[in-house]
Amino acid sequence: MDPELLILSSLAGGPKHGYAIMQEVALFSGIELGPGTLYTAITRLVDEGWIEPAEASGRQRPYRLTGQGLEHLREQLEKMRQLASFGLRRLRTA
Amino acid sequence: MTLRNILVRAYPRSWREEYGEELGAMLGQRAVSVGVVADVLAGAFRQHLRRDDPWKICGAFLFLWTVAGDLVNCHWFLLLLPPVFFITGAWTVMRDRSDTLSAARAVSKAAILAVLPDVVAVLLAGPNPVQLQDGIICFRWGIYTATILRPEWWEYFPSLARQVLPCIWVGCVGGLFGRLANGVREGLRG
Secondary structure (H helix, E strand, O other): OOHHHHHHHHHOOOOEEHHHHHHHHHHHHOOOOOHHHHHHHHHHHHHHOOEEEOOOOOOOOEEEEOHHHHHHHHHHHHHHHHHHHHHHHHHHHO | OOHHHHHHHOOOHHHHHHHHHHHHHHHHOOOOOHHHHHHHHHHHHHHHHHHOOHHHHHHHHHHHHHHHHHHHOOHHHHHHHHHHHHHHHHHHHHHHOOOHHHHHHHHHHHHHHHHHHHHHHHHHHOOOOOOOOOOOOOOOHHHHHHHHHOHHHHHHHHHHHHHHHHHHHHHHHHHHHHHHHHHHHHHHHO
């Protein structure tokens, strides 16, 4: 599954720093993102303007979803929902 | 220097300034296995591709390629230079939306990196072991750099322009291709 979508889904629940994102993603998807994969995705999401760094409390900055990011996540999840319902309908008639 | 610091330093400087401290802190919170090292190094490689100038990446690749070519003494290795110069020129123009001159500059810099191993090889081994490759679009500037230091090699100077210019032109053609691609991309966006 796309690491960027996993990160956006995690941040939909509120701002989190990298390590917390990694732990939550492992919890809800069973996918363990490596630090390199995580920060590659975070860099891209920041560059796209879908997430932004929040005020740092320690050495790790938390990130939060932007309005654009929320919209992008909604679109992607809607597409996945349509695909899933189409696939399931096909499976029922197979 | 710890393994954690080495891994963070594998990333480009501009990236480290933004995210280096966070990545370092994260690596400190977990065991650094072989899988984690591979994942972080792959991430560093991707960031170099995203952030570094194309001439540095292509030049570094050609540097290693030339070393390999020198070690096995295989001149057909040089045939890889034109396509890489083409890519360098096209990539530079497409990434920076710049002009063809910037492609020529980028290719010149990549070419200097590409021939550095030859410069060293010629300086160490002397002129005799190196065979000039007339008629191949690629070239070895090392031979000519050595000429400056070895007067008996001056006779080869006229070959310099003949062998250098095609390489720069290949980069310029790449630059033109990059401009065309930029135009098509902008046209598609409407």
